[in-house]
Amino acid sequence: MSRNLRITNNKFIDQTSRISFKFDGKTLYGFKGDTLASALLANDIHLIGRSFKYHRPRGIMTCGSEEPNAIVQAGNDASMTEPNTRATEIELYEGLEASSQNCWPSVNFDIGAINNFFSPLIPAAFYYKTFMWPANFWKLYEYFIRKSAGLGKSPTQPDKDIYDHRYLHCDVLVVGGGISGIIAAKTAAKNNLNTVLIDDKNNLGGTTIFQQNECFKINNSYSNEWLKKEIETLNSIKNLTIKTRTTLAAYHSYNYLLARENLTDHLDLNERKDKIRQRLWKIRAKKVIIATGAMERPLIFNNNDRPGVILSYSIKKYIDYFGVKCGQKISLFTNNDSAYETAISLSNSGVSVNSVVDIRDRTNSLIVQQAEKLGIKIHWKSAVVNTNGYKKITSIEIMKLSDDDTTVVGKKIKQECDCLGISGGWTPRVHLFTQSGGKLKFRDEDNVFLPDKSELDQISIGSCNGDFELDSVVKNSVISTNKFLKVNNNDYENLKINSSNEINKKNIWLLPSNKPLGKTKPFLDFQNDSTANDVKLALREGFKSIEHVKRYTTTGMATDQGKLSNMHALGIIAETADVKMGELGTTTFRPPYTPLTFGAIVGRNVGEFFDITRRTPMHDWHAKHNAEFENVGQWKRAWYYPIENESIHEAVQRESKAARDSAGILDASTLGKIDIQGSDASEFLNRVYTNAWSKLEIGKCRYGLMLNEDGMVYDDGVTTRLGENHYIMTTTTGGAANVLGKLEDYLQTEWPELDVYLTSVTDHYATVSICGPNSKKIISKVIPDLNLSDKEFPHMSFRNALIDNIKCRVMRISFTGEHSYEINIQSSYGKSLWEKCFEAGKEFDITPYGTETMHLLRAEKGFIIAGQDTDGTMTPVDLQMDWIISKKKYDFIGKRSLYRSDTIRDDRKQLVGLLTDDPNVVLEEGAQIVLETKKQPIEMLGHVTSSYFSPNLNKSIALAVVKNGKKLKGQKMFVPMKNKTINVTITDTVFLDKENKRLNA
Amino acid sequence: MKNKYSIFSLIKNAFSYHEYWQRAWRDPEPKKEYDAIIIGGGGHGLATAFYLAKKHNMKNIAVVEKSWIGGGNTGRNTTIIRSNYLWDASAGLYDHALKIWESLSQELNYNVMFSQRGVMNLAHNLQDVRDLKRRTHANRLNGIDAVWLNTEQVKKFCPIINTSPNIRYPVLGGTLQKRAGTARHDAVAWGYARGADEMGVDIIQNCEVKGIKRKGDSVEGIETTKGFIKSKKIGVVAAGHSSVIAKMVDLKLPLESKPLQALVSEPVKPIIDTVVMSNAVHAYVSQSDKGELVIGAGTDAYVSYTQRGSHDVVEGTLKAILELYPIFSRMKMLRQWGGIVDICPDASPIISKTHIKGLYFNCGWGTGGFKATPGSGDLFAHTIANDEPHKLNADFNINRFVSGDLVDEHGAAAVAH
Amino acid sequence: MLNYNSTIIEAKEYSDIKISEVEPTLKINLRGKNRDFVTKIGKELSIILPTDPNTSSGNKELNLLWLSPDEWLIYSNDKNNLETINSSEDKLFNDISKTKLGSVTNVTDHWIMINLKGPKIFDMLSAGCPFNFNKFKYSKGAVTQTLLNHVDVIIHNKDINNLNLFVRRSFSNHLWLWMNDSARFV
């Protein structure tokens, strides 16, 4: 039954380019410029989907982003399908495949529709009142609730599309390309302000661009023709950027706005390859002009939700813009003049208009007179009390309103129709304004919320500011824009504007019915199926606040975020609770204005760009030598170097042994390095480290422990005195940035009197660490002219040296307990130096080792790793490092906290060594330690912080923190695992070479 | 009992078009005096009133709320409920709450939709693994169900997670608490309100506290926008606004109130049937009964009472979501909002007496207060009724910040939840 | 002989964008507060130290970038051999740091210098940089420190559509890949 619903004379749709698409598997045709909605209507398809709760048949209601019903699953490719997209916003493209949602097996025959039959049982929030018995059945109930909830389906494969971001800074941002937006943008740009104009449609002009009506003229030409000329002039204006298909998503404080530009969704599938799908513009505007227009309201009456019930002005757009007839016997129902524009457009296009049902008393504004001239029948002071038809409206029932408008009277007129246009007046789109923190005021005469006060540099103009008549829209837009931009643009002086002005205003939030309310279904939120009855129920049950009602009934919480329903909900609440609407306030509109894909928000920060990857100068060598890498902060560190198919355990055992038996080489470049200069450098170190520094000789190194002010260990590392006023500090890999930041903070804010300068040189130096009994021999090969005798170059000292004429610093420090050296050289030569050392070490089977082996070796010596053996609750005393706390020093960061009543307790958790009775059992790091396994609850006295099998001691070793551990040396304890208990004994933390002989071996 | 909720009451009322449902709670004007006043009509405050009336037989009490009940963090959080905390004190507190959750719908005759769909915490680096294993061991010994899962088990439990070893921070494993899950936030506030009201508690909305009247070192009552209300016991449960109330008695708290953001996607058919949290990449997600993906973002670093946060926090979180669930790239953010959370330096709450007699504070829940609602109410009620803490909240006193005996849960609570 | 390794693979050209590394160039970080320091530097380098925020000064060989009220970055225009780098570092160090006027630190390898040329470079940057380049674009010699794709960078406007961008070495490879990716979509 494809009746021809297209009219041919149309300038916006290219009827020469036919596009084929699929809806619910059926192949259909439309034209370039169509939306899915207009194309479906042209194919006489009204039934699009099923509602959320009652599964009632629903069709297209609007022509824009406020659409509550016609939301579809776009595309059926597992990775490219998109749920809940509005048919009214999808631009038709070759290959589009869309399907209905929330129905099974099909939109035409939907099992879920049974809910409609049960609807009396499931009023608002019924689920809070039931499903509680028997208690353990809830899981089952919930399964079905969840199954029936949700609309579309999520993709199940990763998205193939690309998204990105752009920052944009402009003087003026104009949001909305309707008549006022265009006036504002032109005014701004012509006054040398760098201006950006965005509009969510694919072309400019708003609703005026298809307004060709005798009643609305500017300088004696139709308003649409006048505007068309204006738009043509825009291209010639410099410093004006125009972005169509761009939706303002969020308006944050400080005029920071987010706009999503659709770049490929309108293209045929084969034209999209390698293109950005959506771009998120992060806009910082000095001034913002909001010209987002207004939305038409529905009318709230029984069965106002049937397919074929469409907002009146949308019908006008479908006929005037898309050239599509929404029906052939159309009735209109209104409380304002705008429906007459629709009536006139329809009859001018040869569509028969049954009649206009108007709740107002007779009015004779120009537009009404024009309609009457065309012989359009009008039922004054009447209301539609019901609609008939199931999958499509077939007729309406009209009755007269009583004098006081509270009831309907007289006999019911039944009127056949295949489409009903409804218009409940207009709601300014103030969403962005309120998002930005702006406060609204209420205008009683036509029940609209309008922008009032704002902290930001912005204005609203046009119908989003409450101007609904052509003349006031244009005049006020011109005046406000000039005033706001402090310019004097006279392009729009003495324009001659004809406009039909509304004389008679009237509004009834919930229209009276001939049936008791309980027997009717006057829908408010069409998608969530909440009715006026639900709102009244909520009020009866004591939910007074608008937010309560909203949450209790879910009104306004559907994917249209209540664009269509909020005002009526408020109205009905105000009426029922007998408060003034202005005082009731409104719900807050939260970003985004229309739903925003995660992809657009994230942009290119996916996959390899999810987070920064930091690499050391030797990275490629490690990779080439089969290293597994460990993430340490943003760094990639060589973790271990498996040979052939060694397991991590085997590799680490081999590396550890080699390091102690002969020589090992470690890439320590990731350690933080801070160059410290200034006459107060020593004093500064005294204040930031727990130990004393003034007496450290030049050329010597010292280990330091840094605390937080709360007394807990924060970071550690070796600092070397390079000169009288010159030190270089090393920090942990993870701590580097924070330590520098913290030290700068103290210097700038607490100790500005100190003459000290800190400069990060972490990336300037590559650090090659060579340890083991043969390290000395290897270094002597690499740096022949350096005297390595213990006397000349003792442990904990440094020397400057040249390697092939390149400066470097050699430190004799050890984190393994072995005789070892650290060479720092500028990074560009790091890889080369590493290779040189490796070559030199070959005769000693020098073995590269990674972080895992490093951790094992230091554990054998009982050296801590800040962050692994400490967790922000350990003091130096707890670590049994009392020796590092200078008693002489008056103060240092965190000192005072060490003497609080809890921190001086001597039975705190303390670092100890742990040996398993069975030397082959390796404890699990994180395992808990107890003294008593019998009694419940088991008291946990501590936990294992580090644990390894030591190949050098040939037994398992562990470090742990244990309550009162210091005093418990030799104490037998237990580590209860899931299915066994491990016996352990508390020991000293140093397992290997207690006398430190190996350092000088 | 006022009309009991059940399928039968629904059927009965259906015949009268639901015209005769009773009010869930009254809308009383404040009396001259109460035995106790709770400041703050969120979940914690209403629960406190409920248990004061139910377990301590204090019926003459009021809850004063400056706006509408459940409109603060109760109505703004991502409803995650779990008890797999590290320290004994926290484990005790949160598991006490979890136990109450398990029968709360029946206790309140109000379906709070407590859904024990499990909560999984992912590990992305070796220290994560150590920390989470440490927690799991501690949980086990504290009788809290929590198990360690290796990567394969993680994948098995939640197949849509990207467990590829090639992502920037691969999933190295995780912990699972099966008893954990989510609940319907509004229902919790409304259920407690209805229950408390039924026992005679006055719930007074749109009543802002302007001052606290003291006599010597004890409290006498509160100045409100509805006049002076007398009471010798005042329990403050004002979450983000705790410091504002404390200021009225020149009390300084170790709190900072910061915006915490959350967002939901458009509703879709069931796609993820558990709660997954990740500290390292900072994201957590679950799916609501309505089908929306509920995603929690982080807090901003600055104090703000605006219930708005910075966009980069949301961007950062969604970035992590797409790293773990690349299939969500075409899902759409429907709504984004912020709450004001009051954060303690040790990321643990305060449920405590103060040096002012009759003044009690329940605050500092930071980003994770919802899960504790029933337990917090119960223990705070105990503390107010007996003027001394229950053993389960003894460690959560204000004095710990002086002694240094903190309950440092950062390891366990680094991500907003 | 130790040989030099760069982090960056090779120069890349796109329509309207050219990205290349310039190496090795001397880079020295200067810190100092008092007037003596400023005058001393002026004498040493015969360039006046820029004290206006976000500006630079320089001559044929050297550039002095303002980084903060007490911090500057010196870098040379052309590739240098090690001797020049070392000697100029030592000289400055002895005359400034040793004399307690301020600090002098060699950061030659701390920063990687990447040159960006072409009419579209600012579009490329705007994909990940919150900084407002509207004025900067046209002010030769301007300097800014900001974030590019979450990475700290110093940007020096050498000439119209000709920038030198400094990024820490360990980040440079990542940022390099990002810039090339972003250039694709300009």
Added chain:
Amino acid sequence: MFLINCPYCGERDQSEFSAGGEAHIVRPKQPTELSDDQWAEYLFMRKNIKGVQFERWNHSHGCRKWFNMVRDTSNDKIHAIYKMGEKPPIK
């Protein structure tokens, strides 16, 4: 995202800065002289004002300088910015 006027570099996006909490909490010159309560006051207790608050910010991704900001925490409006060590321009 705020637009913050760094006293040295000028107007920059919030993402270049990091917040440092309440301002004008001076580190005690003689911590050892303080009681546990006084020390706790310095360490942990905060005004956490709703309204005009004085706080520290750092231009961490720019000039790395710390400065003070007067901001209304109830609407995030920045009233003033001044350098470390300077007197607050408003009470």
